Amino acid sequence: MEITVTVNDEPYRRSVEPRLLLVHFLRDELGLTGTHWGCDTSNCGTCVVWLDGLPVKSCTVLAAMADGKRVRTVEDLADGPRLDPVQQGFVACHGVQCGFCTPAMLMTARWLLDRDPDPDEGTIREAISGQLCRCTGYENIVRAVRWAAEHPDGET
Numbered sequence: 001m002e003i004t005v006t007v008n009d010e011p012y013r014r015s016v017e018p019r020l021l022l023v024h025f026l027r028d029e030l031g032l033t034g035t036h037w038g039c040d041t042s043n044c045g046t047c048v049v050w051l052d053g054l055p056v057k058s059c060t061v062l063a064a065m066a067d068g069k070r071v072r073t074v075e076d077l078a079d080g081p082r083l084d085p086v087q088q089g090f091v092a093c094h095g096v097q098c099g100f101c102t103p104a105m106l107m108t109a110r111w112l113l114d115r116d117p118d119p120d121e122g123t124i125r126e127a128i129s130g131q132l133c134r135c136t137g138y139e140n141i142v143r144a145v146r147w148a149a150e151h152p153d154g155e156t
């Protein structure tokens, strides 16, 4: 079937199998490998992207369901060489170890801060509760999101 999906403000028209998952469309059809695929059970949350402005697990969405919609992936976060404040926060607070969960954590953090610019720790933990990090114990991820909240324009 033919679909047209706008990804990071670029329209893409592709012929896809009806069963193709959005995560595989992004990675294999478009080469946007910043979105990770970490499980077959919809549990890990490493595949989070925005679909029409809302974070979704892209392994739970068919590419066909994104037809006519807007997708935003981690590749769209930085503004050229200038990192988004959430990316800067993860660097400043060592929120990354292996990095496998990081793109999805960044997308959820940016979505949260766009709606709640000053979230407390509990709010941050709830926002990322659908995503697993096998490395960090979450402490530094929470600190990284708080850093971004305290530096809305990033480092100047």
Ligand code: FES
Pocket (backbone or CB within 6 Å): 036, 037, 038, 039, 040, 041, 042, 043, 044, 045, 046, 047, 048, 057, 058, 059, 060
């Ligand atoms: S790949 Fe694990 S929840 Fe999507």
Ligand code: FES
Pocket (backbone or CB within 6 Å): 095, 096, 097, 098, 099, 100, 101, 102, 132, 133, 134, 135, 136
């Ligand atoms: S940094 Fe390794 S899974 Fe989160």
